[in-house]
Amino acid sequence: MNNGISSISYCCYPAKAIxxxxxxxxxxxxxxxYVEDIMAKHLLKKMISRYMTLNQxxxxxxxxxxxxxxxxxxxxxxxxxxxxxxxxxxVYAVLDDDAFSAxxxxxxxxxxxxxxxxxxxxxxxxxxxxxxxxxxxxxxxxSIRNDFHCDYNEIALDAKYLACDSPNERKKCKKKLDVxxxxxxxxxxxxxxxxxxxFVEIIINTMSNGDICRILSPMFRIN
Numbered sequence: 001m002n003n004g005i006s007s008i009s010y011c012c013y014p015a016k017a018i019x020x021x022x023x024x025x026x027x028x029x030x031x032x033x034y035v036e037d038i039m040a041k042h043l044l045k046k047m048i049s050r051y052m053t054l055n056q057x058x059x060x061x062x063x064x065x066x067x068x069x070x071x072x073x074x075x076x077x078x079x080x081x082x083x084x085x086x087x088x089x090x091v092y093a094v095l096d097d098d099a100f101s102a103x104x105x106x107x108x109x110x111x112x113x114x115x116x117x118x119x120x121x122x123x124x125x126x127x128x129x130x131x132x133x134x135x136x137x138x139x140x141x142x143s144i145r146n147d148f149h150c151d152y153n154e155i156a157l158d159a160k161y162l163a164c165d166s167p168n169e170r171k172k173c174k175k176k177l178d179v180x181x182x183x184x185x186x187x188x189x190x191x192x193x194x195x196x197x198x199f200v201e202i203i204i205n206t207m208s209n210g211d212i213c214r215i216l217s218p219m220f221r222i223n
Contacts, residue, residue, distance in 0.1 A: 028062065029062045029063060030088075031061055031064070031089070031090050031091075031092070032063075032066065032081065033063070033064070033065045033066070033091075033092050034066050034067075034075075034081070035068070036067065036069065036074050037069075037125075038067050039126065039129075039177075039196075039200075040067065041066075042125075042197060042200040043121060043128070044094055045065055046201050047122075047204055047207075047216060048065075048216065050207070050209075051212050051216040051217075054209055055213070055220065058220050061220075071099035071107065072110075074095060075095065075118050076110070078091055078117060079110070079114060079118075082117060091117070092119055092219050093118045094120070094219075095118065095119070096121055096123070096124045097121060097122060097124050099120075100120060119219055120215070121215070122214070122215040126173040126176075126177050127169065129177055129200070130177055134156070137206055139206060140206060143202040144184070144199075147188070147198050147202070148190075148195070148198075149187050149188060150183065150187040154183065155183050158179060160179045161179045161180065161183075180199075181195055181199065184199060
């Protein structure tokens, strides 16, 4: 604080920085979902869109998705918001699937005690996107050709893509995803935001209706 003005000296998502200050704004929504990062937000947004098409009673719901940061911080902020938020807004933490195998005693205790507030996204975003791409599903490859004017081998055989490596599978897939997105941007001439949005939609469209409903129905059930 300097002369009454707050400043932040490190990079973080706004929700993590402002904490509960954001809760009044969230009270205007029917559902507020806290996720770990921007990529999780993209996936959840597309999954919810699919879910609402399948379950039309929820199509009028106002939904907000906020990226927070680490899985523990995301869970804590969601729980704190649930205690303070106004009206009938339902608040959930929707975490990457690998959070539940992280062997973090504090998180394990919190998630065990708050099973109706802390849910899994059903996947780890980078792993889902890259694994689906590398399986060379015909619908995915056709959509990439149509939307981005790019063939599978232009990405999979790219030197930078082939050089991506890490003992941590998530980090390896994240590196590959960064290269993949940069190639799609170059081939299509589209913005990064639009390319990510389109690519995520292509992948989510290959998920079965059953998987979409299995992941989201517990959060959207009518109380």
